[in-house]
Amino acid sequence: MWMPDPSYSPHDGLNKALELLVSPSDDSVDLPLTLPESGLGDIRALELLSGHVLGGAAQLGSPTSLAHMDPPTPWITWAMALWNARLNQNMLHEMSSPFATQAEMLVLNWLTPYFGMQGGHFCAGSTIANLTGIWAARDAAGVKRVVTSQAAHLSVEKSCRLLGLELLKVPVDRQGCLDCGQLPNLDDACLVLTAGTTATGAVDPLNLVGAAKWTHVDAAWAGPLRLSRSHSGRLNGIEAADSVAVSAHKWFFQPKDSALVLFRNLESANAAVSFNGGYLAKPNVGVQGSRSAAAVPLLATLLAWGREGVAQRIDHLMRLADLLADAIEKSDRLELWGRPQTGINVFRPMYSSTARLLLKLPPGMLSTCVLDGNTWARSVAANPSVDIDLVVERLLAASREDA
Numbered sequence: 156m157w158m159p160d161p162s163y164s165p166h167d168g169l170n171k172a173l174e175l176l177v178s179p180s181d182d183s184v185d186l187p188l189t190l191p192e193s194g195l196g197d198i199r200a201l202e203l204l205s206g207h208v209l210g211g212a213a214q215l216g217s218p219t220s221l222a223h224m225d226p227p228t229p230w231i232t233w234a235m236a237l238w239n240a241r242l243n244q245n246m247l248h249e250m251s252s253p254f255a256t257q258a259e260m261l262v263l264n265w266l267t268p269y270f271g272m273q274g275g276h277f278c279a280g281s282t283i284a285n286l287t288g289i290w291a292a293r294d295a296a297g298v299k300r301v302v303t304s305q306a307a308h309l310s311v312e313k314s315c316r317l318l319g320l321e322l323l324k325v326p327v328d329r330q331g332c333l334d335c336g337q338l339p340n341l342d343d344a345c346l347v348l349t350a351g352t353t354a355t356g357a358v359d360p361l362n363l364v365g366a367a368k369w370t371h372v373d374a375a376w377a378g379p380l381r382l383s384r385s386h387s388g389r390l391n392g393i394e395a396a397d398s399v400a401v402s403a404h405k406w407f408f409q410p411k412d413s414a415l416v417l418f419r420n421l422e423s424a425n426a427a428v429s430f431n432g433g434y435l436a437k438p439n440v441g442v443q444g445s446r447s448a449a450a451v452p453l454l455a456t457l458l459a460w461g462r463e464g465v466a467q468r469i470d471h472l473m474r475l476a477d478l479l480a481d482a483i484e485k486s487d488r489l490e491l492w493g494r495p496q497t498g499i500n501v502f503r504p505m506y507s508s509t510a511r512l513l514l515k516l517p518p519g520m521l522s523t524c525v526l527d528g529n530t531w532a533r534s535v536a537a538n539p540s541v542d543i544d545l546v547v548e549r550l551l552a553a554s555r556e557d558a
């Protein structure tokens with residue numbers, strides 16, 4: 156007699172999962188080192204894992220969390236992630252994702268105008284978004300090499316290696332932006348400009364957009380500033396790029412893996428990065444085959460918050476980064492590398508080492524970066540719930556102790 160598999164009906168298992176999310180079990184039982192022969196059962200597995208998965212996680216929304224480009228996620232995205240996991244839609248086929256495909260189109264239609272692009276697609280991160288943009292540059296425009304700054308993300312170099320393209324790195328100026336005076340001839344090149352470099356948040360001169368055969372803007376970090384009336388102008392010029400990468404799992408506050416690659420001429424770019432397997436109703440566009448419905452949590456966030464809600468959070472974070480920079484500048488024990496351009500502060504102690512300073516601070520408060528061979532402390536304003544007064548207080552106290 157037919158019986159549904161009970162592991163597909165949660166009964167009150169999901170309530171249990173929610174209960175544990177709020178108060179994880181402090182069960183510290185070690186996990187088996189080899190594949191268990193028999194399972195523990197769903198509820199026991201949940202209990203056992205809650206201590207590890209929830210208890211052992213970096214607390215991205217804590218009042219002192221300011222280290223990385225990884226934001227805490229708004230709760231509406233947790234609900235959408237649950238729905239997505241339940242439904243397991245595949246964006247590869249419209250048949251396997253009827254609404255999710257529409258959701259992706261809708262979100263792209265909402266967001267692409269802010270970047271002056273015609274459209275694009277979601278992908279698992281900006282490493283893939285950059286690879287896809289540079290791939291289109293090679294196969295739609297025939298570029299022979301890639302020119303970028305020394306501060307570009309390593310995914311640009313990775314892409315060149317994968318695509319067999321020569322890479323030329325141009326030095327940066329004192330603000331960490333690509334030094335225009337050192338550009339080579341760009342007639343056969345893809346110029347990759349960064350809007351918000353990984354280490355310092357610098358924005359390359361976007362008036363260079365259009366100077367090369369193809370311009371790709373890596374706006375993985377700072378792209379969402381386009382939704383802010385106060386800060387959108389920092390990315391002026393992006394609208395003339397040929398392709399743009401934006402991470403949704405950074406300043407759009409989305410769960411991983413979520414990013415967008417956008418194109419100004421969608422038809423020719425798609426033609427360059429599409430494959431048609433006989434089993435597909437439509438060509439497979441981009442690097443990935445099967446893809447999750449990452450647009451759904453972003454759709455929910457944008458619907459719940461509107462443009463204003465996104466902008467208000469980013470504006471708040473930009474203000475917090477400025478306040479932190481003010482405090483560092485006022486301190487006679489800390490040296491600020493430069494005013495924050497896109498919510499990232501870089502600084503170091505004057506009388507001690509960065510490593511010693513970090514040891515005196517809560518984990519997850521700061522990260523480090525290396526500039527010109529020196530290690531600096533780095534903060535990234537990605538957590539809207541950070542308590543900046545507390546961060547300043549802890550930082551100043553640690554710099555005094557450390558001197």
Ligand SMILES: Cc1ncc(COP(=O)(O)O)c(C=O)c1O
Nearest residue numbers: 280281282308351352353373375
């Ligand atoms: C400027 C920049 N580009 C690209 C990436 C790669 O993004 P992802 O980690 O989503 O692949 C990052 C990641 O931090 C980044 O800072």
